[in-house]
Amino acid sequence: MSVLVYAEHDNAALKGVTLNVVAAAKAIGGDITVLVAGEGCAAVADEAAKVEGVSKVLLADNAAYGHQLAENVADLVAEVGKDYGHILAAATTTGKNFAPRVAALLDVGMISEISGVESADTFKRPIYAGNAIATVQSGDSIKVITVRGTGFDAVSAEGGSASVESIDVVKDAGVSKFVSEELAKSDRPELTAAKIVISGGRGMQNGDNFEMLYKVADKLGAAVGASRAAVDAGFVPNDMQVGQTGKIVAPDLYVAVGISGAIQHLAGMKDSKVIVAINKDEEAPIFQVADYGLVADLFEAVPELDSKL
Amino acid sequence: MKVLVPIKRVVDYNVKVRVKADQSGVDLANVKMAMNPFCEIAVEEAVRLKEKGVVTEIVVVTVGSKTAQEQLRTAMALGADRAILVETEENTQPLGVAKALKALVEKESPDLVILGKQAIDDDNNQTGQMLAALTGMPQGTFASEVNVADGKVSVTREIDGGLQTVELSLPAVVTTDLRLNEPRYASLPNIMKAKKKPLDTVSPADLGVDLTPRVKTLKVEPPAERQAGIKVASVEELVDKLKNEAKVI
Numbered sequence: 001m002s003v004l005v006y007a008e009h010d011n012a013a014l015k016g017v018t019l020n021v022v023a024a025a026k027a028i029g030g031d032i033t034v035l036v037a038g039e040g041c042a043a044v045a046d047e048a049a050k051v052e053g054v055s056k057v058l059l060a061d062n063a064a065y066g067h068q069l070a071e072n073v074a075d076l077v078a079e080v081g082k083d084y085g086h087i088l089a090a091a092t093t094t095g096k097n098f099a100p101r102v103a104a105l106l107d108v109g110m111i112s113e114i115s116g117v118e119s120a121d122t123f124k125r126p127i128y129a130g131n132a133i134a135t136v137q138s139g140d141s142i143k144v145i146t147v148r149g150t151g152f153d154a155v156s157a158e159g160g161s162a163s164v165e166s167i168d169v170v171k172d173a174g175v176s177k178f179v180s181e182e183l184a185k186s187d188r189p190e191l192t193a194a195k196i197v198i199s200g201g202r203g204m205q206n207g208d209n210f211e212m213l214y215k216v217a218d219k220l221g222a223a224v225g226a227s228r229a230a231v232d233a234g235f236v237p238n239d240m241q242v243g244q245t246g247k248i249v250a251p252d253l254y255v256a257v258g259i260s261g262a263i264q265h266l267a268g269m270k271d272s273k274v275i276v277a278i279n280k281d282e283e284a285p286i287f288q289v290a291d292y293g294l295v296a297d298l299f300e301a302v303p304e305l306d307s308k309l
Numbered sequence: 310m311k312v313l314v315p316i317k318r319v320v321d322y323n324v325k326v327r328v329k330a331d332q333s334g335v336d337l338a339n340v341k342m343a344m345n346p347f348c349e350i351a352v353e354e355a356v357r358l359k360e361k362g363v364v365t366e367i368v369v370v371t372v373g374s375k376t377a378q379e380q381l382r383t384a385m386a387l388g389a390d391r392a393i394l395v396e397t398e399e400n401t402q403p404l405g406v407a408k409a410l411k412a413l414v415e416k417e418s419p420d421l422v423i424l425g426k427q428a429i430d431d432d433n434n435q436t437g438q439m440l441a442a443l444t445g446m447p448q449g450t451f452a453s454e455v456n457v458a459d460g461k462v463s464v465t466r467e468i469d470g471g472l473q474t475v476e477l478s479l480p481a482v483v484t485t486d487l488r489l490n491e492p493r494y495a496s497l498p499n500i501m502k503a504k505k506k507p508l509d510t511v512s513p514a515d516l517g518v519d520l521t522p523r524v525k526t527l528k529v530e531p532p533a534e535r536q537a538g539i540k541v542a543s544v545e546e547l548v549d550k551l552k553n554e555a556k557v558i
């Protein structure tokens with residue numbers, strides 16, 4: 001039995017979440033092969049070869065895969081993956097985009113966002129925004145799975161010595177074209193990888209007020225997130241959204257500022273180790289999950305917090 | 310051009326579901342049901358394209374029980390022209406639904422299929438992508454902007470790092486994200502009119518598809534409950550607790 005892990009990267013470096021996916025692959029068992037598909041991404045393959053527990057790296061380096069277009073990537077993964085027992089990808093917008101296509105091409109069901117491995121064919125996954133945890137079993141010969149990074153402790157990026165093999169499978173469906181990308185640039189850690197996350201909600205009132213959170217975040221080495229309400233109101237861009245349909249985070253410390261705590265938001269952060277809530281509404285549901293709650297006006301509490309750190 | 314909008318009937322998003330004592334699933338008895346929020350956004354987008362004169366006909370479809378007629382009527386009250394119910398009592402899963410939709414795509418030949426990126430019950434986020442694969446269509450998932458021009462559709466997608474724009478040849482599949490639009494409410498006259506719009510019922514067998522689930526649910530449990538902690542009186546106390554008790558800063 002062997003597992004194919006699809007590497008998440010930006011053509012220059014391997015994304016940390018791949019280490020969590022490899023951890024899920026280890027829990028399933030069997031040889032682990034990592035597929036690196038992209039353009040000019042040989043360095044990523046070398047990095048993947050060093051990951052603990054990886055026995056082989058396949059490198060598909062072609063312009064067709066440069067922007068991770070689902071049509072091309074899915075065709076590639078379906079062809080390469082048909083000889084494997086499991087195909088795993090991260091439950092990121094890249095993995096979620098192409099993995100269901102792979103499953104359909106292979107005529108197998110798919111299991112989304114697993115948070116636990118029970119056995120080689122049985123997995124745990126959250127449903128209903130995490131208000132229930134389902135244990136599901138796949139009867140298909142190939143299991144196509146996306147992995148929720150926060151469910152698995154990352155394996156070490158070092159210690160492996162896998163071989164890198166180039167494959168010349170070129171799949172260009174020719175029906176889609178990359179046009180442009182607007183990526184947020186930030187010196188702060190990535191939301192899903194940060195040890196500390198500070199998020200703002202509707203209570204922040206506008207985008208300028210997020211500056212207060214950025215200042216605290218920079219003192220703590222934290223990432224800054226937001227609730228859906230804050231994103232919908234246009235305070236901050238979509239890539240900062242934490243919740244059922246945004247990013248799922250589980251840092252050591254999560255500080256929710258001016259966030260009421262709708263179940264859709266809780267779904268994205270309630271596995272954090274320590275949760276702090278700052279809200280002036282003492283009845284806000286966020287306090288029901290917070291380890292430390294401070295009932296206060298955030299416009300006084302956050303600057304004070306900043307000065308005390 | 311014609312648009313096909315597949316929708317799903319789910320538990321209303323305001324309902325906090327409870328797991329059944331026998332762990333067989335969540336308790337749906339007497340729970341308020343509604344159209345999946347992402348599907349409402351899909352219907353709205355189709356209606357807006359029709360209002361702009363890009364689209365001439367909107368066909369809404371669901372794969373589910375007879376009760377889902379309610380949501381089809383809602384979609385028609387919002388502006389869909391006609392509806393198709395693929396009636397089944399089976400617990401539907403994305404691959405089976407995608408196969409049923411593929412059969413309808415072959416029959417209806419839409420230029421665009423717009424559907425929600427995920428249903429808030431099973432949180433799968435699969436059906437649109439699977440339909441695209443089965444029909445060989447390109448896909449624009451997690452859309453926050455859709456523009457149709459010159460036989461192509463340009464889709465701006467919400468991705469983890471920000472936004473990405475792709476151009477797809479038609480026919481294509483688009484799945485909606487939260488910020489694509491804000492769905493309208495159906496007016497009373499439109500709700501009345503929707504009752505007279507055509508609603509066809511077909512069976513999975515009519516379409517030649519097998520909806521047997523591929524993935525078996527062994528049990529459903531409530532998540533580990535998180536206990537509410539303590540209230541601190543001041544920022545000073547908070548910083549002290551984080552440093553000395555939780556040791557996280």
